[in-house]
Amino acid sequence: MLVSDSMAMISDRDVQGVRGSAWSAYDCLPVGVCIVTASGMIRYANPALHGLLACETGGLAGRTLCEFDLDRGLPRAWPVRRADGAARWVTVAETPLPVDTDDAGQGADALRMLTVTDVGALCRQAKGAGAPCGTGPAGMPMVDALLEAVPVPLFVKEADGRYSALGDAFPRPAGIDRPGMTGGNAGRDGAVSEWEGSIRVEAPFCTAEGAMRMASLIRAAFGERAGNPTGIAGAIHEPEETRPQEERLEAILEQSPVGVSVSRRDDGRIIFVNTRFAELIGLPREKLIGSRARDYYLDSHQRLRVLERLRGGGGVTNMEVQFKRADGSPFWTLFTVNQAVIQGVPVNLAWIYDYTERRSMEEALRDMASRDPLTGIYNRRSFMELARSQLARAHRFHEPLSVFVLDVDHFKRINDTFGHATGDDALRMVAAGCQAILREYDLLGRLGGEEFVVVLPGATADESRVVAERVRRHLARMPIEAPDGTFRLTASIGIAGLEGATDTLERAIHRADLALYRAKHLGRNRVAVFEPGM
Numbered sequence: 001m002l003v004s005d006s007m008a009m010i011s012d013r014d015v016q017g018v019r020g021s022a023w024s025a026y027d028c029l030p031v032g033v034c035i036v037t038a039s040g041m042i043r044y045a046n047p048a049l050h051g052l053l054a055c056e057t058g059g060l061a062g063r064t065l066c067e068f069d070l071d072r073g074l075p076r077a078w079p080v081r082r083a084d085g086a087a088r089w090v091t092v093a094e095t096p097l098p099v100d101t102d103d104a105g106q107g108a109d110a111l112r113m114l115t116v117t118d119v120g121a122l123c124r125q126a127k128g129a130g131a132p133c134g135t136g137p138a139g140m141p142m143v144d145a146l147l148e149a150v151p152v153p154l155f156v157k158e159a160d161g162r163y164s165a166l167g168d169a170f171p172r173p174a175g176i177d178r179p180g181m182t183g184g185n186a187g188r189d190g191a192v193s194e195w196e197g198s199i200r201v202e203a204p205f206c207t208a209e210g211a212m213r214m215a216s217l218i219r220a221a222f223g224e225r226a227g228n229p230t231g232i233a234g235a236i237h238e239p240e241e242t243r244p245q246e247e248r249l250e251a252i253l254e255q256s257p258v259g260v261s262v263s264r265r266d267d268g269r270i271i272f273v274n275t276r277f278a279e280l281i282g283l284p285r286e287k288l289i290g291s292r293a294r295d296y297y298l299d300s301h302q303r304l305r306v307l308e309r310l311r312g313g314g315g316v317t318n319m320e321v322q323f324k325r326a327d328g329s330p331f332w333t334l335f336t337v338n339q340a341v342i343q344g345v346p347v348n349l350a351w352i353y354d355y356t357e358r359r360s361m362e363e364a365l366r367d368m369a370s371r372d373p374l375t376g377i378y379n380r381r382s383f384m385e386l387a388r389s390q391l392a393r394a395h396r397f398h399e400p401l402s403v404f405v406l407d408v409d410h411f412k413r414i415n416d417t418f419g420h421a422t423g424d425d426a427l428r429m430v431a432a433g434c435q436a437i438l439r440e441y442d443l444l445g446r447l448g449g450e451e452f453v454v455v456l457p458g459a460t461a462d463e464s465r466v467v468a469e470r471v472r473r474h475l476a477r478m479p480i481e482a483p484d485g486t487f488r489l490t491a492s493i494g495i496a497g498l499e500g501a502t503d504t505l506e507r508a509i510h511r512a513d514l515a516l517y518r519a520k521h522l523g524r525n526r527v528a529v530f531e532p533g534m
């Protein structure tokens with residue numbers, strides 16, 4: 001099932017089991033990379049870092065950052081101690097990794113990844129120019145060289161929020177575009193400027209293709225020699241091990257014939273939709289991204305039902321929910337929602353299947369199953385079900401109810417004289433004539449042949465007699481078209497009222513039938529009310 005497959009791909013469990021075989025992907029990088037525990041113990045280091053720190057291959061595992069002076073956490077370049085006693089100037093970028101469990105399955109430790117870049121030559125160049133290491137504004141040779149050489153996406157912002165420099169690696173991770181970096185960071189930048197050190201945040205970015213990605217941002221303030229902050233420098237890290245899974249997930253969701261949306265749980269903002277979802281709503285994807293999922297519900301009560309289930313920690317599966325298109329037109333969906341976490345962000349994954357045609361077809365089939373195909377009124381089965389409900393209501397509220405049975409007089413003679421097609425037309429006219437007189441909530445059904453039955457809620461037998469007389473007179477005046485002109489018909493009607501709290505619909509109809517026989521015996525084209533002894 002698409003829901004369960006997708007959730008499995010984006011669950012935190014997909015990244016928690018990463019071991020050395022996955023970390024070996026960093027072996028070919030020209031910059032130093034190491035994976036360390038929260039306490040600073042090195043679990044893995046690539047060959048570039050071994051060379052930078054003058055250690056034999058494999059010699060760093062089990063050692064600590066403080067042995068090499070790599071644990072300063074400063075937002076600028078500083079010298080580290082090599083194993084041979086020499087010093088080397090480096091810059092360090094850090095990002096957290098998912099919780100890892102050791103091979104024995106005992107305990108867990110939060111891991112960090114450090115990217116260590118050798119900037120010794122650049123520092124010497126900067127000092128030759130009379131500038132202190134790592135503190136110069138964008139545009140200095142050292143900063144320019146760093147932006148060009150470091151494979152980590154770097155950026156520099158001025159105090160007014162403008163981006164003054166972007167590293168060459170900046171556009172490459174997941175296609176993050178430069179305009180996508182301009183919004184929503186003013187408050188965080190202010191906090192960075194007041195903080196002595198770096199600040200790490202998780203934030204979504206819009207890629208060049210319009211998709212949303214989560215990335216880890218490390219920001220640090222830089223300033224003048226007097227210490228006044230003049231801007232922000234930072235790095236972006238998108239964990240390598242999550243990219244193939246996210247790309248695979250997006251590819252699957254994009255190809256789905258069912259509309260898919262992903263929205264943040266905290267504010268309901270949509271961060272991803274596939275093409276089918278955009279088609280159903282009738283808006284381009286770029287306009288849907290950033291809008292609220294709540295805007296597309298037609299019925300607020302249905303939305304609250306969905307929210308109640310989600311707040312209870314459950315999901316929604318194939319709920320019939322009405323949504324609205326951009327032009328306001330409604331459509332029915334089978335709606336499925338599940339909760340998940342993508343890159344640490346709680347989200348709702350929603351699937352909407354356009355159910356409009358199928359629902360209309362089901363309603364038409366239900367209506368066809370409940371209607372007499374000739375006259376369009378209730379057939380015997382549906383009439384009996386609805387009439388029993390009215391009878392139960394009358395018993396519950398101690399209200400009157402009556403039944404009358406109507407039979408077309410000499411109907412066989414009509415068929416023999418004018419043909420069965422005209423006879424069918426006559427039955428349709430009788431049904432229409434009854435509907436013209438009866439109240440909207442009275443029930444009219446066809447028992448079979450030329451026999452009809454009516455239930456009048458809230459009416460006694462005597463009150464029903466008045467209605468039945470109006471029906472009889474209306475039918476007697478109604479002209480019926482025939483091949484050789486027109487003719488008129490008559491009908492006989494028998495009435496029975498509800499008798500006591502234990503009376504049944506079947507017994508009431510039987511008493512009305514006995515009254516009908518009395519009306520026919522008395523000469524037809526008349527109304528008779530049931531009396532004991534009939």
